[in-house]
Amino acid sequence: MKRESLGVVQRSRRQSLRASAAYGAVPAVLAAAYAAGTWGEPRRASMLVVAVAMLGLAAFGWTMAGRIARTRWWIWIQLTAAAVNLAGSAGLGILGGGVAGPLGTFIPLSVVLLAIVVPPRAFLVSAGLGVSAYGCVLVFSDPPPPGYPLVHGLAFACVAFLCLRHSAVLASLRRRLADSSRTDPLTGCLNRRGFDERVAAELADAERGDGPVTLVLLDLDHFKEVNDTHGHRAGDELLAWTGQELRADLRAHDAVGRLGGDEFAMLLPGTDAADAEIVVERLRQRLSGCAPASLGSATFPGDASDFAGLLLAADQRLYRDKAARVRRAPTAAAVAGARSGIRPSGPVAAVEARERRRHSIADPGWTSMTQTVVALVYVVLVANDHPHRTGMVALSLWGFLTGLAVVAGADWLSRSRLARPLMLAFAFSAFVSCAAIATLDGGVDKPVGIGVLISIPLLMLGMRPEVAGPVALAAGGLYLLVGLRVGDVDGWYLAVQMLEMAAAATACALQGRAAAGQRRMLTRLSRVDVLTDVLNRRGFAERFAAEVAHSRRIGRDAALLVLDLDGFKQLNDARGHAAGDDLLRWVAATLRARVHPHDIVGRLGGDEFVVLLTDDGDAFEVAAELRTVLGERTGVSIGAAVLGVDGDDFDSLYASADARLYLQKKPAQRYARS
Numbered sequence: 094m095k096r097e098s099l100g101v102v103q104r105s106r107r108q109s110l111r112a113s114a115a116y117g118a119v120p121a122v123l124a125a126a127y128a129a130g131t132w133g134e135p136r137r138a139s140m141l142v143v144a145v146a147m148l149g150l151a152a153f154g155w156t157m158a159g160r161i162a163r164t165r166w167w168i169w170i171q172l173t174a175a176a177v178n179l180a181g182s183a184g185l186g187i188l189g190g191g192v193a194g195p196l197g198t199f200i201p202l203s204v205v206l207l208a209i210v211v212p213p214r215a216f217l218v219s220a221g222l223g224v225s226a227y228g229c230v231l232v233f234s235d236p237p238p239p240g241y242p243l244v245h246g247l248a249f250a251c252v253a254f255l256c257l258r259h260s261a262v263l264a265s266l267r268r269r270l271a272d273s274s275r276t277d278p279l280t281g282c283l284n285r286r287g288f289d290e291r292v293a294a295e296l297a298d299a300e301r302g303d304g305p306v307t308l309v310l311l312d313l314d315h316f317k318e319v320n321d322t323h324g325h326r327a328g329d330e331l332l333a334w335t336g337q338e339l340r341a342d343l344r345a346h347d348a349v350g351r352l353g354g355d356e357f358a359m360l361l362p363g364t365d366a367a368d369a370e371i372v373v374e375r376l377r378q379r380l381s382g383c384a385p386a387s388l389g390s391a392t393f394p395g396d397a398s399d400f401a402g403l404l405l406a407a408d409q410r411l412y413r414d415k416a417a418r419v420r421r422a423p424t425a426a427a428v429a430g431a432r433s434g435i436r437p438s439g440p441v442a443a444v445e446a447r448e449r450r451r452h453s454i455a456d457p458g459w460t461s462m463t464q465t466v467v468a469l470v471y472v473v474l475v476a477n478d479h480p481h482r483t484g485m486v487a488l489s490l491w492g493f494l495t496g497l498a499v500v501a502g503a504d505w506l507s508r509s510r511l512a513r514p515l516m517l518a519f520a521f522s523a524f525v526s527c528a529a530i531a532t533l534d535g536g537v538d539k540p541v542g543i544g545v546l547i548s549i550p551l552l553m554l555g556m557r558p559e560v561a562g563p564v565a566l567a568a569g570g571l572y573l574l575v576g577l578r579v580g581d582v583d584g585w586y587l588a589v590q591m592l593e594m595a596a597a598a599t600a601c602a603l604q605g606r607a608a609a610g611q612r613r614m615l616t617r618l619s620r621v622d623v624l625t626d627v628l629n630r631r632g633f634a635e636r637f638a639a640e641v642a643h644s645r646r647i648g649r650d651a652a653l654l655v656l657d658l659d660g661f662k663q664l665n666d667a668r669g670h671a672a673g674d675d676l677l678r679w680v681a682a683t684l685r686a687r688v689h690p691h692d693i694v695g696r697l698g699g700d701e702f703v704v705l706l707t708d709d710g711d712a713f714e715v716a717a718e719l720r721t722v723l724g725e726r727t728g729v730s731i732g733a734a735v736l737g738v739d740g741d742d743f744d745s746l747y748a749s750a751d752a753r754l755y756l757q758k759k760p761a762q763r764y765a766r767s
Contacts, residue, residue, distance in 0.1 A: 106162035109210050112604065113171055114154035116206040117178040119596040120199040121147035123589055124185045127195060131585060140188045147181040150174065168215055175207055176222050183226040191234035192227065193241050195589040198543070200227045201249030202597055205550060208257040209604050216257055240475030244467055244540035248547055251463035255456060255551055256601075262452050263608050267615060274618035277351040278631040279329055279698060280336025286623040288350030288358055292400050295348075295362050299393055306393045307369040308400075309359040310407040311339075311376070312415070314385045315422035316355035317662045325655070325701060325751050327428055332698070334431035335384045342379055353624060353677075354661075354699025356670070366392040383423055383431035387415040408670065447507040449612065453555035454516060455503035460548040461496030461523045465489040468530055468541050475540070481533035485541075488533075492526045495519060513560065523548070524568045528575050536580025537572055537587070545572040546594045554601040565598050622696045624674060625681035633695030633703060637743050640693060640707055641736060651705060651736040652712030653743070655750040656684075656719070658700035659728030673700075676727060687722055688715070703747075730754045 125144040128137045154161075154174050161167050182199035189196035204223035208216055231242055275287025283291060292308070299306045313335065320328040332355060339349045339357060348360040361372060369390045380386050389411030391397055396406045423431075468489040472482055479485065499506070499519055506512045527544040534541050549568055552561045569591055576587045620632025628636060637653075644651040658680065665673040677700065684694045684704060693705040704719075706712055712733040723729045732754030734740060739749035 103159075103162045106167050107158045108607070110158035110161055110167065110171055111155050112210045112600070113175065113207070114151045114158065116203065116210070116600055117154070117174065118148055118151035119206075119593065119600075120178075120182050120185060120196070120203065121145070121151065123593055123596075124189070124196055124199075127189070127585060127589055136188045140185060143181050143184045143188070147178060150177060150181075168212070171211065172215055172218055175203075175211070175219050179203060179219075179222050179226040183229045186230040187234045191237055192230050192245065193237040193538070194235075195583070195586045197230065197237075198245065198249075198590065198593060200230065201245060201253075202593060205249060205253045205256055206597060206600060208253045209260050209554065209601065213257060213261060220253065238540065240471050240540045243475065244471045245543060247467045247470065248464060248543060251467065252460065252547055252551060255459055255463070256554060259452065259456055259551065259555055263449070263612075266449060267608070267611055270612060270615035270619050273631065274615050277336070277698075278629065280333050280351050282336045282340065282357065283348055283350035284623065284629075285350065285352050286618065288348065288352065288360070289400070291348045291350070292360055292403075295360060296393060296400060299362070304363045305365045305395070307361040307364040307366070307372075307390055308392075308403045308407050309361065309369065309373060309376070309388060309390045310404075310411045311357040311359070311380075311386045311388050312411055313355035314387060314420040318422040319428060320657070320701075321755065322422075323425070323428055324755070325657075325697075326748070327432060329698075330432040330435060331384055331423070331428055334435050335380065335386075337436060338379055338384075339376070342376060351698075352670075353674075364392070366390075366395055383427045383434070385421065385423065387411050387418065387420065389414055450512075451503050451507040454506050454512065455500050456551055456555045457516070457520065457523070457548065458496040458499030458503065460551055461492050461519075462500070464527070464544050464547065465492035465496065468492075468544065471540055476534070479534070484533050485530050488526045488530050492523060495522055517560075517564070520552075520564045521567075524564075524571055528571045531575055532579050536582050537576040537590070538580065538582045542572075542575075543590075545575065546590065549594055550597045550601040553598045554605045556605075558602050558606065561602070569595070622681075625678050625696050627681045627685065627702075628693065628695035630695070630697050633693065633697070633705075634743065636693050636695075637705055640705055641742075644707060644736065649707065651707050652715075653734050653736070653746040653750050654704040654706065654712065654716055654719070655732045655734075655747060655754050656680075656702040656704070656723075657730045657754055659730060661700035661727070664727075679726060680723060680729075683723060684719065687719060730757050732757065 121144040124140055125148070128140040128144065131137060161170050164170070179200060182196075182203055185196045185199055186192060186194065191197060200223055204220055207219040207223075211219060227242075227246065231237070275283055275290065277284040282288075295306050313331075316328065316331070319331055332351070335355075335357065336349065336351060339359065343349055343359065343361075346362055350358045350360075352358050359372075359376075361369065364372065369392055373388045373390055377386065377388060389407045389409065391403045391406035391410065393403060397403045466489075468485065472479065472485050472489070476482060476485070499516075506515065509515075524545060527541075531537050531539065531542040531545055536542060537545065545568060549565045552564060555561075556564075572591065573587065576582045620628055620635065622629040641651060643649075658676070661673060661676070664676065677696070680700075680702065681694065681696060684702060688694065688704055688706065689708045689710075691707050693707070695703045695705075697703055706715060712735055716731040716733045720729055720731055732750035732752065734746040734749035734753070736746065740746040
């Protein structure tokens with residue numbers, strides 16, 4: 094079971110609590126301004142008292158968010174605050190003239206905002222509280238125009254559902270990105286970053302008295318000879334088999350990670366030193382047939398009190414195990430048995446490159462469809478004798494069909510360069526249609542008038558601000574134009590509705606921006622090697638496919654270099670893994686500094702690097718130059734393969750470059766220098 098660190102969880106909770114507090118202050122600020130601006134009207138003093146109380150609650154929630162986030166009751170405190178805020182909004186709605194008054198949309202809009210910041214199960218509670226509060230306003234205030242509660246209730250419910258759905262999609266995307274950022278793509282084990290985070294969490298639990306924790310380190314015997322004799326493909330598949338067998342031998346709450354190359358680590362919570370010896374021997378026997386290994390273990394708190402100490406103790410025991418055993422490279426039959434014994438892994442929680450964009454394109458289409466259905470319900474059930482009934486139905490059908498077209502074409506649009514102009518044209522059509530329906534109905538204060546503004550929060554949540562911002566401003570201007578030219582709309586009604594929606598749009602934009610920042614960070618972490626800061630296997634494969642496709646389109650040459658450090662295993666064995674890690678970081682930095690800025694550098698694992706050359710230079714000359722430069726600290730073998738000559742995809746180019754790499758190796762053993 095993969096776990097985030099406690100600090101990350103608490104920061105996420107604190108952000109959610111502060112967002113709820115900030116959103117809860119919006120109705121209070123607008124109500125206070127409305128009360129002050131219409132002070133001569135009845136019940137304004139009571140309205141101001143309620144608004145000040147709500148502001149005080151919001152300020153308290155913002156201030157105490159850090160402390161609340163550290164308690165196990167944080168979600169219940171958040172829901173209690175939401176209930177109090179909804180009760181306050183209900184009071185303001187009653188004092189302000191009911192659901193059709195200037196303050197009547199506070200409750201449904203608060204529910205929409207809660208859909209963004211609270212978990213789905215908690216939102217069901219919030220939605221129930223919102224329905225109850227809205228019902229109280231209906232019962233205890235002036236009766237609204239016919240159809241007003243029906244239309245507003247359905248319209249805001251649809252937007253709240255779409256916001257909740259959008260947030261759930263983004264949360265799923267973040268979870269999958271987080272998983273991929275912690276997983277080694279070759280073996281399916283935790284990568285170094287994921288394993289370090291897991292160790293930190295388990296040691297924190299152990300310090301609170303949850304029992305001992307054992308760390309086991311594992312290093313395959315003579316793995317370099319497998320690569321040299323059978324090729325890197327065979328070595329990769331042997332590593333994949335090893336990861337498979339290690340995961341199969343562990344309990345559900347244990348963890349296994351690949352720290353780099355042929356180095357694996359296991360974390361065994363609740364396992365003491367005596368049990369660790371049994372586990373080590375069992376693992377040794379399980380791997381001995383195809384991938385014999387040296388192992389060392391250390392237990393908290395007996396051997397060390399922190400992760401660094403555990404690593405040192407386990408590493409020392411691993412090297413003692415190396416010295417005490419007769420180590421042999423796996424035979425050809427053993428390697429073949431491991432390669433044939435790899436079982437298909439379960440479904441991978443993949444993240445498609447255009448997934449977020451596809452959902453962001455589809456959301457406006459869904460909004461248009463739901464809001465036009467609401468308008469049709471209004472026409473059929475309430476306004477069936479309306480003089481402009483035919484025009485309203487026609488505009489609603491147009492909005493529904495164009496929204497359906499956007500939803501159906503979201504996948505194509507996500508890949509097309511025409512996406513932005515087409516979506517802007519759709520937004521213009523949707524907002525003009527809503528404004529025309531409101532005009533035919535008699536103004537923006539009529540039941541369907543809110544349709545001009547109601548989709549703005551979702552747009553700001555899912556689209557880039559530089560795109561959604563101008564659209565939102567245009568929609569606000571259209572709403573104001575209809576409000577001033579059609580019907581007899583109270584100025585305060587216009588002002589409060591527009592300011593309220595502007596606050597909601599700003600809140601959604603900030604939430605969307607924060608979510609986008611998290612996605613960018615997680616995307617980078619899932620594609621970048623944590624040790625060397627170059628692309629990992631997953632990231633290089635994605636960039637390789639994109640760059641090769643681009644090179645073919647423009648007729649540009651491309652070539653793949655495969656690099657293998659000479660004697661790297663001996664360096665690790667002689668001077669320790671810290672020296673090896675330092676050399677790997679230097680090699681990665683040197684490669685990035687020496688190749689063209691548009692070229693792509695990656696580390697596939699261990700001491701194996703790859704470079705995709707995307708300029709028109711000679712790949713074999715570049716390989717010779719890199720061999721000379723890297724020779725300052727380490728011997729290196731480099732194989733090159735040219736796109737279109739040696740192959741047309743990564744597998745064929747890799748096979749050709751790998752074959753040339755091994756033809757180039759000298760018979761004598763070469764060693765990395767430090």
